[in-house]
Amino acid sequence: MQSKANELSNILDLWFAKSTDPLIIKQMSMKWSFFLIKDIIEIIQIYMFLKSINLLNYRNYQELFLELNNQKLIILGDNSQGKTNLLEVVQILSLGKSKRASKDAQLVNFDADNAVIHAKVDKGLGEELAIALMIRKSGRRTLKINEVTKKPSDITHKIYTVSFMVDDLHMVAGSPSERRDWLDSILRQLNIQYKDVYAKFEKALSQRNSFIKSLVEQGVYFPNLNDSHREQLSIWNEMFIEAANTVTKYRKALIQELNPVIASHYKNISGKEDALEVSYAGTELQEADLDKRLRVDFIRSYTTLGPHRDDISFVLKSHNAGDFASQGEKRSIVLASKLSEIDLLKAKHNIRPILLLDDVLAELDESRQDHLLDAVDSDTQVIITTTHLGKHLQKWSENAQIINIKSGEIVEKALLGV
Ligand SMILES: Nc1ncnc2c1ncn2[C@@H]1O[C@H](COP(=O)(O)OP(=O)(O)OP(=O)(O)O)[C@@H](O)[C@H]1O
Ligand SMILES: [Mg+2]
16 A cells, blocks of 8 residues: 555656646646545555654663564564563554553553653655654543644544454453443444443443442432432433434444444354354433332442443354354354454544454464464554464564564564575
8 A cells, every 4th residue: 555655745846847838737637636636645544664662661671772673573582571561552452542541651661650652654645644642540541642732532533443462352352341342442443433432431420330339328328219209310311312312323333334344254263154243231221221220220329221231142043152162163153253343443443453463363273373374464564472483373474573582672674595
């Protein structure tokens, strides 16, 4: 894609340089504008390359300067050296948060007060984004993009990623929250507005919870609610239901889009006709649904119904895969779900997301490794961590950039075969 972008940029240069006659310029503009605008949009939308990552006091990295010079980067290192920490940085750059840290303080080096991430992203046609994010132990963040101060939440939708971590392999039979997080992280990248939709829901949930808790603290329980309590509760209910149902609608719409894609990937991976689908166990709420749960909600001082509790399951051959699928089938399901994520991002944003593979290849057999690596076309940027270059990866990684990480430092840069 870079060559396509360069080519177009050259055509444009030539075109503008040679067109001196106003009439010719006008005719040329009319003739070329449609094609060029279409092409430019295509290139701007598709092209994205993470060029560099510089870190200061990020987890076990005191200082790191990394230039990425190839679509394929392999981060090699023993256990606990900082491989996943580096992938986590790319996750933060795309999602705004790490999938494994619940608090920003965890991201800052034990001996420092703040961490800094600097990254450069090539967006094609000479456009470059310089992202500078300061993360403080206090939780306050500062973000600059091309030297301009932005809201910290503006970090999202600059780069897109699909990550496949060893922990994801437990997603099928793991807790419902893992599957909800998976679905929500896809939605966050697919829909710029989902972040606000979810934030609105969380606010409504927390307001309803606070109200219930405040009554419980006053010794007021469900059967003793007076008219004024009920009236106030119904205001919180209304806001909660509206926000909750919007989240549910987004999730269900995504599942509808996802299902044919995931089914087809699963068939390819398994080589069987076994039908796989994602199923959503929640429904859109009405006030009566909340009323039925009031007793339980007051006992727990917490809203026990809604998208924060809904389960999502993988249904294989009409049964919940979490309950009966073999380890191999579970791996195939997760692999199919990751490949579907890539497809959806490509289809929706016309973007090839950066694929982050954390130690996962060693967990897959050769045929599943093939399915994963085959999905990576030449325009996709891939970052892989591994403790060793197995035979399979070694073959795939010809000409890849390989760095060796030890105790949060690059100890050796190498190009395979050189
Ligand atoms: N805030 C922090 N400050 C300093 N060190 C940290 C911080 N958070 C994590 N670490 C350390 O960073 C080291 C590297 O962690 P990381 O998860 O990146 O290892 P890894 O190379 O992926 O190892 P593995 O192969 O076992 O997955 C660990 O020893 C961890 O204790
Ligand atoms: Mg790791």
